Amino acid sequence: MKIVYIDMDDTLCNFKNSYKQSLIDRPEITWPHSQCGFFVHLEPLPQALETVNLLIESNKYDPYILTSPSVRNPNSYIEKRIWIEQYFGLNFCKKLIISPNKALNIGDYLIDDNVQGKGQENFQGELIHFGSKAFPNWESIARYLEI
Ligand SMILES: [Mg+2]
Numbered sequence: 630m631k632i633v634y635i636d637m638d639d640t641l642c643n644f645k646n647s648y649k650q651s652l653i654d655r656p657e658i659t660w661p662h663s664q665c666g667f668f669v670h671l672e673p674l675p676q677a678l679e680t681v682n683l684l685i686e687s688n689k690y691d692p693y694i695l696t697s698p699s700v701r702n703p704n705s706y707i708e709k710r711i712w713i714e715q716y717f718g719l720n721f722c723k724k725l726i727i728s729p730n731k732a733l734n735i736g737d738y739l740i741d742d743n744v745q746g747k748g749q750e751n752f753q754g755e756l757i758h759f760g761s762k763a764f765p766n767w768e769s770i771a772r773y774l775e776i
Pocket residue numbers: 636637638639640741742743
């Protein structure tokens with residue numbers, strides 16, 4: 630089976646929207662993602678849950694979540710874990726990897742909205758750049774991976 634790593638912020642869940650909304654609602658907080666509860670309340674992006682569920686059920690792929698922590702917010706580690714359970718169930722929490730350097734993980738694909746900064750630039754497999762022209766949404770990724 631091919632190993633697929635999936636980023637969370639702005640790939641699975643809508644970090645940017647919550648960030649912007651927080652700056653409007655609570656302008657005194659300059660680091661919105663430092664707030665307790667920030668990560669657990671992020672909204673899933675369209676078709677993200679459906680596509681990851683197809684990967685989970687597929688016999689072609691072995692998906693993992695590979696996300697970097699928000700180091701200034703210790704709750705982010707716990708909230709990311711709660712988020713995964715909330716949307717994919719307890720069993721898939723075993724596939725959650727929180728790492729500051731994504732290049733340390735060996736695998737076939739990394740689906741990520743960033744191409745650098747957290748080791749994406751040194752990932753040994755193929756980087757599927759979520760939000761790019763080639764992969765603007767989850768539907769295009771599902772088509773590419775033929776799931
Ligand atoms: Mg991201």
